[in-house]
Amino acid sequence: MSESSKLPPFDPADPLGLDELLEPEDLGIRDTVRAWAADRVLPHVAEWYEKGELPEIRELARELGELGALGMSLKGYGCAGASAVQYGLACLELEAADSGIRSLVSVQGSLAMYAIHRFGSEAQKQQWLPRMAAGEVIGCFGLTEPDHGSDPASMRTYAKRDGTDWVLNGRKMWITNGSVAGVAVVWAQTEDGIRGFVVPTDSAGFSAPEIKHKWSLRASVTSELVLDEVRLPADAVLPEGTGLRGPLSCLSHARYGIVWGAMGAARSCFEAAVDYAKSREQFGRPIGGFQLTQAKLADMAVELHKGILLAHHLGRRMDAGRLRPEQVSFGKLNNVREAIEICRTARTILGANGISLEYPVMRHATNLESVLTYEGTVEMHQLVLGKALTGLDAFR
Template sequence: MPNLPAIDPIDLRSTLDDDERAVVAAVRQLVKDQVLDHVEEWFERGYFPVRELAPELGKMGLLGMHLDGYGCAGTSAVAYGLACLELEAGDSGLRSFVSVQGSLAMFPIHKYGSEEQRQQWLPGMAAGEIVGCFGLTEPDSGSDPASMRTHARRDGEDWVLNGSKMWITNGNVADVAVVWARTEDGIRGFIVPAGTPGFEQRTIHHKMSLRASETGELVLDNCRLPGDAMLPGAAGLSGPLSCLNEARFGILFGALGAGRASFTAAVDYVGNRTQFGKPLSAFQLTQHKIAEMTVKLSAGTALAMHLGRLKDDHQLTSDHVSIGKLANVRAALDVARTARTMLGANGISLEYPVIRHMVNLESVMTYEGTEEIHALAIGRAITGIAAFA
């Protein structure tokens, strides 16, 4: 029998407390019971069952789980990260839904909203009854959000918004959007309910990645909002960037789930596939691949746990998150690509999870800051010199 379990070869489970272990067990069971038997079909159809799954995720306390009050679970950062890992072991689209709901839609309302805004939106969002999205990226503004064209102007007591947002997870199905726009006083955040006149939500089709995820475009055409739709506590780019940092923290854990699922599928496959009279796992080249994958995932998980402990101690910086996001998404993608080779032709079949995770991770590498942007952030942190332009 193997001495090291593929799912946790360096026994990081032994470092978890009882609450963290309970989160891992509960989320892993949820994914097994409600996701794994269906996700290949969802991926092939380009579909995600938002209205069915959101209430279930809410019942488990997974939506905004790292926030306090208003129906939120108030868990530790590490528990949130571990939940993201287990969710993404099911599919990146599942973890993306939870990340967007909690870290990009609920977090800005929780941190920057008025008490009235928190009371109006957060309990329903925590329960999965209200779905949110985050509107920052634009058709011509991705890595450089300061160049956004969406703008808001005062008209009496109201705000009037014009512009568009692109590649918005949940954007086409959301009940409410947190939209960032340029004003005379700088960039501000606005709460835009679905159905507001002048606010259109469109579905983005023809994706080859994150297919089990809803993605939309938000169009604002003289969209009129009351004066109290603005988030009073957010001014400038620091508002949306702080939200992205929260989401990136979930990603640096989550990506490892996709990598782990690819790795364990490959280990199982080579242990049962016989060629030249012996299992593929008996070949030296196969074992070398397994060793490399084990090291990458183990190092990534140890890094994630360290950064999670820093966050719980209020010592985590955005530069730390950039290190984690860059390192762990790259490691997970390398593992998924290697796993794909180990399955041979079966590696491109949706009967196995590997190709689905591999193409999903191509998107994960890009969103919430591309690999290049995080490299520049790390370079600036080490040298003191900004090289973004």
């Protein structure tokens, strides 16, 4: 028997055999989320995107809660307690459907729930986390401001003491889930530095007007948060969240999900390009039979599966408690950048059809333009890595 006959067959969908790195439970979670997205998102997402709305967000949140996808990697309080790799696989499948759906899950679990889980009091955890894990309450995370994105230390939102109460004033911008949230985790300046607050959205003085006219993340709810003399009791503050360490650790957790999610968008575009190349005929044969098209597909496959392998490696490091923020920056910088290039190359293979919502390519490409800059721009992650590599701080 020849050596080659003992080898498993080549799988075009998994050319590096990465599924062999996964346990049966990992594969089961991945396949469950993929099936849910195929049933509940893919038949409708082009229409949602075209209309610029996510009309079923509350129903989707409850269904995602039933799947265990909300606060998925957190332990206790009704959360699934899944591994970091399992959470990453879920993010990949959700973003393969649409970045807006992954953003819903990411902001709910990795930002709002994570902040309460890590920095909140036991009473805050008991009050909010079980209902958020079930999708009964949607959360949002208020850090970015109209004039302060990459420099959150300069935020103007301020919380002052009034007796035993806190009174918040300020504005937050580009807040996913804002206008449908039942609770907002809001970061504000205080006389003791930056602190986080758990803000019920029915509080007097709180409003969340939805942001319209977006050309990216259109199947997602994005809002401004306005805090006008919002009065909160003393126990609204997150007791363990002081300084920028609090919100930045939340962002690092959310960026990890993006490392996986971006590869989901890339995979969707790659698969669309392969299918199209095998069926679209020009000059008497499928365009997939031409050398230039095959070169594009080969390059796309290499970057796609390298990115998935990188995400898997970072997930294993997170599960082992060894993942550093600089490594998360490495993953987000690489994977989002390569995902955008894969989408753009797929568009060239589909030609004019690449701009049609009958195919997922342009939708993913425009979504990734937001993913590229939110939760840390390219430049910020380059500077994070630059500082780590040289020991020199170039931020200021």
